[in-house]
Amino acid sequence: xxxxxxxIILAVxxxxxxxxxxxxxxNAYKTVSxxxxxxxxxxxxxxxxxxxxxxxKDDWEKKGKILDLFTPHSITDEISESLARLxxxxxxxxxxxxxxxxxxxxxxxxxxxxxxxxLRSIF
Amino acid sequence: MNIIxxxxxxxxxxxxxxxxxxxxxxxxxxxxNELVVTFLISEVATIPMQDxxxxxxxxxxxxxxxxxxxxxxxxxxxxxxxxxxxxxxxSKVIIKNGQIDEQAMKKVRMTAVDLIxxxxxxxxxDISTVAYAVLEVDGTLTVMLNPADQPATxxxxxxxxxxxxxxxxxxxDGKFIxxxxxxxxxxxxxxxxxxxxxxxxxxxxxxxxxxxYGNYNLIEKGKKI
Numbered sequence: 001x002x003x004x005x006x007x008i009i010l011a012v013x014x015x016x017x018x019x020x021x022x023x024x025x026x027n028a029y030k031t032v033s034x035x036x037x038x039x040x041x042x043x044x045x046x047x048x049x050x051x052x053x054x055x056x057k058d059d060w061e062k063k064g065k066i067l068d069l070f071t072p073h074s075i076t077d078e079i080s081e082s083l084a085r086l087x088x089x090x091x092x093x094x095x096x097x098x099x100x101x102x103x104x105x106x107x108x109x110x111x112x113x114x115x116x117x118x119l120r121s122i123f
Numbered sequence: 124m125n126i127i128x129x130x131x132x133x134x135x136x137x138x139x140x141x142x143x144x145x146x147x148x149x150x151x152x153x154x155x156n157e158l159v160v161t162f163l164i165s166e167v168a169t170i171p172m173q174d175x176x177x178x179x180x181x182x183x184x185x186x187x188x189x190x191x192x193x194x195x196x197x198x199x200x201x202x203x204x205x206x207x208x209x210x211x212x213x214s215k216v217i218i219k220n221g222q223i224d225e226q227a228m229k230k231v232r233m234t235a236v237d238l239i240x241x242x243x244x245x246x247x248x249d250i251s252t253v254a255y256a257v258l259e260v261d262g263t264l265t266v267m268l269n270p271a272d273q274p275a276t277x278x279x280x281x282x283x284x285x286x287x288x289x290x291x292x293x294x295x296d297g298k299f300i301x302x303x304x305x306x307x308x309x310x311x312x313x314x315x316x317x318x319x320x321x322x323x324x325x326x327x328x329x330x331x332x333x334x335x336y337g338n339y340n341l342i343e344k345g346k347k348i
């Protein structure tokens with residue numbers, strides 16, 4: 001009986017962990033996407049691009065630490081690298097900035113997609 | 124390297140906890156589902172140990188999911204006979220009243236040579252002495268010999284048996300084992316009295332076993348049994 005109680009507690013803990021990770025990944029996706037959109041807007045209008053990039057980087061550093069607990073580290077490292085690359089590009093008028101933004105959004109989308117319960121993720 | 128060391132320690136602890144939660148069983152005594160879970164746990168544990176890119180929590184979660192499934196299945200197999208049959212299968216009578224059931228052997232894909240080998244493993248060298256042989260779900264063969272071929276017991280030859288119980292180790296390596304002494308309902312003094320009657324001291328004893336009827340065995344350090 002005690003084993004069954006432990007199993008139930010473990011099951012509840014695992015469901016809670018799963019729910020938390022699902023919520024957190026969705027939340028991180030939304031935050032990063034919104035921040036990247038702000039960066040793009042700032043870049044296109046030519047105002048405060050560096051500040052927008054700094055905000056995006058700061059927010060990511062907070063989220064990334066927890067995301068590392070659930071996702072392969074390589075993908076979170078790639079996002080960190082891409083966000084760091086935005087700074088030098090922010091002061092240029094290169095289209096590479098927008099390409100880098102699209103890359104970051106795509107990578108966060110991949111993390112989110114891998115957490116969605118669907119046939120593709122399962123199989 | 125450091126990370127692999129730490130991850131290995133973490134995974135070792137969690138695998139040990141997982142296996143302990145599942146309960147004690149030897150590999151050979153495991154039911155099919157227990158064997159599968161044990162293999163899967165060992166396999167799952169190695170992934171985050173070797174690949175530092177993978178979060179440790181993924182491995183731990185997988186281990187505990189397997190443990191939870193295993194515990195739930197073991198509870199269900201205890202409660203439901205039908206479920207037990209589905210999960211573990213059923214034991215099969217291979218020899219009944221001295222007659223080999225070939226159909227049953229075919230069903231479990233057992234050859235005559237397998238049967239002879241399994242009987243030998245049970246110290247049965249003459250198949251004609253077997254009354255019943257049952258292939259258990261864990262793959263072991265339980266054998267019942269014909270009454271005439273069974274070894275004689277003291278009761279059969281009408282000899283009164285000396286009272287004896289389970290001998291517990293009361294001294295090992297010159298030290299008292301408190302749990303055994305209290306389980307036998309005696310004190311250290313009682314053990315010492317026995318040793319004094321043999322002119323021995325505790326520190327010279329490698330092993331002393333004792334049962335509740337006072338039967339004991341003494342092995343001194345550095346001496347033959």
